[in-house]
Amino acid sequence: MPRTAQAYAFGPRTDRAKLGRLGAPIGSPGQCKAVYPLLDHAGMLFKEYRPTQIKEADELRLARLVGLPERLTAADRDLLLRSTCWPRTQVIEGGRTVGVVVPAAPRRYYEALSDPEGGREVVPLLLTHLAMPNSAFPPVGLRVPPLETRLAVCTDLIAIADLFERYGLVYGDWGYKNIFWSQRDSSVYVIDVDACSFGPQPWVESFGFADPFTPANLPVDTYTDRFRCAIAVAACLSGERDPQSAVSGLMALRSTDDRVEHLKTVVRQMATARDRTQRLPISHLQNALSGGKIATGNTSPTTPTDTRSEATPDAMGIVGWEDVEPLPSLGPLIHKSPTRPTSTRPASTQPSATRPSATRPTSPRPRPAQPASKRSPSPHAQRAAARHRRNRRTVIATVTATVVALAVAIPLLIFVL
Template sequence: MTEPPLIDGADDKAGGDVPAADPRGWALPRTVSLSDLAPLAEPISEHNGQAIAVKPLTDHPGWLAKLYRPDQDLEDAHRLDLLISAPDTLPEADRTALYAGTCWPAARIHEPGNPVVGCVIPMAPGQYRSELRRGAFSERRFVEIDWLAKSDGSIRGVGLPTPGFAGRLAACRRLTELAAILESLGLVYSDWSFSNAFWSPDQRSVYLIDVDGCQPKKMPDVHQPNWTDPLTPPGTDADKYTDRYRLGLLVAKCLTGQRDAHAFHTVAACHWQDQPAVSEVLLDMLIATDREQRPSAAQLSQALDGGPYLRTVPRPARTALPPLPPIPRPLVPAPEPTPTVKTPEPNPHTGWILVLVLAVIVLFVIASNH
């Protein structure tokens, strides 16, 4: 099968026979076969999303082969080649940030008759693993950004350093910086959620995974409970405006430590002193009535860095904040019933018994006198 050409005007230096200019420690061709990568270790993940398996490369520690379901086609090969070469179009600072903060694909894996067996990606750095303590047990694992959407007390309770607002802000800055780079490349990620980013409490950084699924301009909008964009109708594609909503939702939850509608209300009530524009940008991302008036990831990134919010349109109309969940009523035990003292009912024969007793006494006294 003829290998698909690279798209969007990429030149020959990005071809399969030329090593990629990749600062991550391994210059490999941008198209490789499975035999080039062998041997592969046992999978560390299976049947997760579009991947049937993710296997470490035995001879290249820190690198993984992500193997796809066997239903990919030439269009998928074109898309993956675009992603692999996309960092070459970025300014150096953005390219460095993208490589440091994501598992950006380094090569497409192909075989005869199958142009997209999978891709080669870096493993997340060890700084994103921490010891999580649960009762008497502990486990060293990757820390999902999910933990930032909880209170400092909950985070401290599993043995992680308390982030405080400064730690939350730093992580959200890194996350939004990556989102802005993706948007500048015209790519839609869509899968902004708790499970697709790791968090390093010590480094105050984040690491985005599953970026090999990005697509240009739009992609199928996979339903994610609690992450549904109210202005993206069911059955339509996700686009950059969907990304902006989900990014805003993720940042709001991580910045406030709230997981539900409390995040919206906390954002609306807060005016962070060094980031005065953050609340306005987030509210325009989350409750604007016109999805195309949602501010960009770059505007949110600028606000998180302490910069101004320079709207390109008049302030969008907004919907009302979502209602807060009802406060659960405390379970108050029912009062103990007051014991009642039962008065015994009078015996109807009591009077006759007394008369009889008195009569016996009288007869006894008379008999004694005689």
């Protein structure tokens, strides 16, 4: 069966009554009403939304997501359908969207992990199970991954993130529980992509990937995705999940592989840029992995394409959609910078995995360099500090002179009286 065959098991819209038999609900639905296996369509799941979860704009967004694979090149379509649980069809009931059909993660992304009580449970291998020190792998029954495996996982992850950016998609919910990886072929599988948007989307909390320039209640956009992707890469290579520890751990990693050194340059810029708009496009991570020359000229990266309203129906017959064009192919030039409300997304449709307890190394790791504003004050700040020092000296001198004058004047006044 071709890799993309499952994409066409359904039409763009499917009546709920035609889904066939539903299995017992699985996973942790969260804001979804339930997730059911489709017994008549092996490997497929019906993700049912709560009635208040889907608005008219979401119906349009989901229609565009379902139709996107048809608009991609063969290579991009294969990558998208192979590496994500891309929604295959909108499920309609009473004229309204009530959910989507998504594929379940393939078996290669599951392993039997040991628990503290000595048992074993088959669970998906999360990014959590890669972003941990080597000492934490044997206790949970996993092989210690060599650097080559970590780099291979990063390669697949970056390819998917780059595809999202090229087609104006914002994933937003980068999280250790939303990305699976395989010990068998070092590939990755991204879930909960039915919440992707074309262009910025409402803020979504992403545990372990907090963006200092995208605080709560601000829209999540391509710049946010660039930062979170860089943190994911740093975590996979360093074995650390805290963002600062992940970046500093990557910077401290010693390897003769040129790809590691090139990734350090790009990840550092993406994670510590003082201006979010100076975060490098994800294509630069791909260039670093391919061994391309890393330029350090003062070249500003291309910014994400702005959205615009369509006045006429698009290729899918949708009117009034905020569309974006795919981003142009980007070159290898890199701009080198100095070092320095509750989510509304549908919850995971996959069974949750027990998080293994990992013993952290006791040796301290260097912290990432602080922003330049904390290391070297700006000229404006220096002038303000100088004025403050002059004013303070003036006040001290005035007070001292007054005290001395009173010390002399009071005895004279007493003598005169």
